[in-house]
Amino acid sequence: MEIPYTVKPRPDTGIYNAKVGIWLFLASEVMLFGGLFSAYVLLRVGADEGYWPHGWLDVRLGTLNTVLLALSAITTLLAWVACKVGQFGRFKFFHACTIVLALTFLGVKMYEYHDKWIHYEIKLKDGRFADGHMIASDDTSVTIEGRYVTDEKALYDLRSQGPIPRDEIKISRSDILSMENYGPWHNTFLALYFTLTGLHALHILGGTLVIGYLWGPGSRMWKKDPERFTNRIEVSGLFWHFVDLVWIFLFPVLYLT
Amino acid sequence: MSDSHPVDFKSYLQRCIFIFVGVLCAIGLMIYISYLPPHYSWAFKVALILCVASINAFLVAGFLMHLLSEKKLIYTLLVFTVFFFVGLMGLTLYAMQDFPMGTMMH
Numbered sequence: 115m116e117i118p119y120t121v122k123p124r125p126d127t128g129i130y131n132a133k134v135g136i137w138l139f140l141a142s143e144v145m146l147f148g149g150l151f152s153a154y155v156l157l158r159v160g161a162d163e164g165y166w167p168h169g170w171l172d173v174r175l176g177t178l179n180t181v182l183l184a185l186s187a188i189t190t191l192l193a194w195v196a197c198k199v200g201q202f203g204r205f206k207f208f209h210a211c212t213i214v215l216a217l218t219f220l221g222v223k224m225y226e227y228h229d230k231w232i233h234y235e236i237k238l239k240d241g242r243f244a245d246g247h248m249i250a251s252d253d254t255s256v257t258i259e260g261r262y263v264t265d266e267k268a269l270y271d272l273r274s275q276g277p278i279p280r281d282e283i284k285i286s287r288s289d290i291l292s293m294e295n296y297g298p299w300h301n302t303f304l305a306l307y308f309t310l311t312g313l314h315a316l317h318i319l320g321g322t323l324v325i326g327y328l329w330g331p332g333s334r335m336w337k338k339d340p341e342r343f344t345n346r347i348e349v350s351g352l353f354w355h356f357v358d359l360v361w362i363f364l365f366p367v368l369y370l371t
Numbered sequence: 372m373s374d375s376h377p378v379d380f381k382s383y384l385q386r387c388i389f390i391f392v393g394v395l396c397a398i399g400l401m402i403y404i405s406y407l408p409p410h411y412s413w414a415f416k417v418a419l420i421l422c423v424a425s426i427n428a429f430l431v432a433g434f435l436m437h438l439l440s441e442k443k444l445i446y447t448l449l450v451f452t453v454f455f456f457v458g459l460m461g462l463t464l465y466a467m468q469d470f471p472m473g474t475m476m477h
Contacts (some may be wrong), residue, residue, distance in 0.1 A: 127444045128442045128443070129442050137448050138448065141452040145452070148460070152459050155460070159467055160467065173405075177398060177402065184391060184431075187431060188387045188435070192380075192383065192387060195378055196380065274409070355432070358431055362428050363421075365424075366420045366421065366423075370402065370404075370405035370420055371413075371416070
């Protein structure tokens with residue numbers, strides 16, 4: 115049995131079924147990310163004075179990723195336009211650009227995650243804190259590239275402090291009270307950061323897989339049913355633009371405020 | 372993305388360049404606002420940044436997703452989505468002063 119209205123619009127809605135489907139899906143996605151954003155707002159506004167991190171994320175990398183996603187949204191649209199005007203070669207080029215940009219985005223995100231993973235806050239027995247990136251660790255000592263602080267609050271607002279010193283510090287394990295890396299368990303901000311950006315990165319990965327399929331084996335449909343193939347590109351493009359939209363709000367909320 | 376209009380690659384390319392430049396300007400503006408001196412309040416900066424982000428989102432949704440020229444059914448669907456999203460955020464703000472006793476906030 116043939117699936118109806120995969121190419122031609124339904125007479126009552128004026129659009130083909132897959133498009134209604136993707137918009138319904140995107141509506142549910144708005145609520146999914148909306149719930150997480152509302153959690154962010156609630157916890158951010160309710161945070162104790164001076165205990166919400168500022169400047170913990172690299173604005174340069176966030177900006178780079180924002181530009182990469184914006185560019186990929188453009189190439190996705192141009193890939194669809196190329197299909198519409200029957201230029202399959204151009205479609206291949208623009209979709210390949212989208213895949214490369216998406217993978218670069220994920221690469222930058224992985225670098226940022228790794229940076230947090232090797233970043234440690236070490237509470238010392240003399241009441242001070244050592245904060246920095248792990249260089250070496252053995253049974254007797256830990257070596258980090260970072261700094262000592264006496265007031266815990268100095269670890270939260272990095273923006274107002276100017277350049278942060280990064281000296282090589284060797285700490286004996288017997289002097290350490292506790293140590294923890296900047297993973298999602300470290301504090302509320304990082305829990306939200308990893309949840310929001312992790313879920314977003316999963317969407318990027320999923321979208322890349324779909325776009326990759328349509329660029330590769332899925333593009334065989336172009337020969338036998340170009341209109342239906344174009345609709346598939348449109349639907350995947352709508353998802354991709356939504357992912358870009360989410361990042362448009364994630365970037366300022368996490369990196370700039 | 373609309374399928375009811377004839378498509379011209381060159382005009383789309385021009386539109387895309389225009390939108391990309393707009394998005395870049397918005398990104399630059401948001402970063403600039405976030406580095407305004409401390410005598411501007413945090414709430415003021417956040418409000419301004421979110422306004423610019425909304426304009427940025429409008430460029431993407433309106434032009435790249437063709438929401439400015441979509442069918443009535445899509446608008447109806449989005450009206451429902453906006454209603455529930457606003458309700459969600461409204462309830463969040465309503466609950467702002469309603470933390471359970473002893474909640475760790477950092």
